[in-house]
Amino acid sequence: MSETIEYSKSAPSLKSLPRNVWAVGFTSLLMDISSEMVLNILPLFLSNVLGVQTSIIGLIDGVAEATASILKLFSGWLSDKLGERKWLAVVGYGLSAITKPFFYIASSWGLIAGVRWADRVGKGIRTAPRDALVADSTPKEMRGLAFGFNRAMDKGGAFLGLLIAALVVWMTQSTTVELSKTTFQKIVLISLVPAFLAVLALAFGAKDVEINGKRAAPKFSFRSLGKPFQIFLVIVSVFTLGNSADSFLVLRAQNLGISVTGILIMLACYNLVITVVATPAGSLSDRIGRRRLIIGGWLVYAAIYFGFAIAHNAWQVWLLYMAYGLYFGLAFGTANAMVADLVPENLRGTAYGTYNAVIGLLAFPASFIAGILWQGIGAWNGFGPSAPFFFGGTLALMAALLMAFWMPKPDLKNSL
Known part of the structure; x- marks a missing residue:
């Protein structure tokens, strides 16, 4: 079932956000209650219970994201071709929900990797159609x-x-x-409830959107997305290569003596910072442009990663994690909005699929490189815990400079 969107000219506010944005928002809320309970302690389970090395932890994260990336690209293109976003997203959320119980019985890193892969396949199916649904439902002045x-x-x-x-x-x-293993299993069981509620929220709360009549079936072509989007993708790729999995931030916190409970509370506060910052930052990007906020966010990220590299005390990690929430709130949602600014309406699914696919594919070398820099591989012992953070901070600085001086001007936030 579809509905036609009529854009309001009133001043943007949360009350004026379309129904689909609220439905997707509540779905994200519920699925993340479930996922973050498990995925943030998964590296601790692998390290503390199964005795897995950081290079293997990085490999698991990287392969999971890279495998899902191909599906992100395909599902985005398919949503453009079909003119339907909702049910692809529902299928993706559903797959992630039904894989979570298998974390409970996992007793080897190979099984963990398989379950992690299946969960990320679900994310790969849903991400591009979901983001395209939000973009389709929202006028550019409040995107x-x-x-x-x-x-x-x-x-x-x-x-x-x-x-x-x-x-x-x-x-x-x-x-x-x-x-402990028992604690991990209890958390997995509790996580199942919000996971399945998330699927129901999207299935019954959202509707597909038809804009400007029937969509033309697009050809699967990277060139058709345009040069500005291609340049943006190259710049994001530079940043992403140094943006290793957050598993390394968690392991760095434990490396400096923070307990499991302390890590979880710290991560909760980090997410609270993002929750507070993300909405006003997104609204600000509607007024001053996406580029400025993205550059600012990447500069903050570089400073944070350099800070993680030289940190010596637990309190320093706490402060850095709160600043990390500021980066995420400023840049992540803003970059998603910029994708929709740079491409035609009928190619948004393909664009989001391409964008997320590139990020996901680069997650493999980014995480694997970080693991090798930290702990080495084979007979080589690596450079220690600081190395992956120096590497990530340096690439973030390079990406910020490229965004400032290479991205086409004027800012493209109002180009469509």
Whole structure:
């Protein structure tokens, strides 16, 4: 079932956001309550319970994201061809929900990798159609607000999920530094409820949108997305190569003596910062342009990663994590909104698929490189815990400079 969108000319506000944006927002809230409970402690389970090296942890994260990336590209193109976003997104959320129980029985890193892969396949199916649905449902003058709101709901769910996980850890193993298998399994069981509620929220709350009549079936062509989008993608690729999985931030926190409960509370506060920052930052990008906020966010990111490299105390990690939330709130949703600014309406699914596919594919070398820099591979012992953060900070600075001096001007936020 489809509905035709009539754009309002009134001043953008949360009340004026379309129904689909709210439906996607609540779906993101619920799924992230579930996912963040499990995925943030997964590297601790792998390291503390199964004794897996950081290079393998990076490999698991990287392969999972890279495998899903091909599906992100295909599902985005398919949503353009079919003119339907909603049910592809529902299928993706559903797949992630039904894979979560298998974390409970996982007893080897190979099985964990398989479950992680299946979960990311679900994310690969849903991400591009979901983002395109938000873009289709929202006029350009409030697109930043819509994506900022969605990011806020997403991270609000992460905040709640982490608080629940922290409570479970505190009740079962108090302030013990290492995670136990029993605690991990209890958290997995609790995570199943919001995961399945998320699927229902999207299935019954959203509707596909038809804009300007029937969509033309697009050809699968990178060139058709245009030069500005291609340049943007190259710049994002430079940044992403240094943006290793957050598993390394978690391991760095434990490396400096923070307990499992402390890590979960710290991550909850980090997500709270994103929740507070993302919506006003998205709205600000509607007024001053996406580029400025993205550059600012990447500069903050570079400073944070350099800080993680030289940190020596737990309190320093706490401050850096709060600043990391500021980066995420400023740049992540804004970059998603910029994708819609740069391409025609009938190619948005393909564009989001391409954008997310490139990021996902680069997640493999980014995480694997970080793991090797930290702990080495084979007979080589690596450079230690600081190395991946120096590497990531340097590439973030390079990406910020490219965005400032290479991205076509004027800012393209109002080009469509």
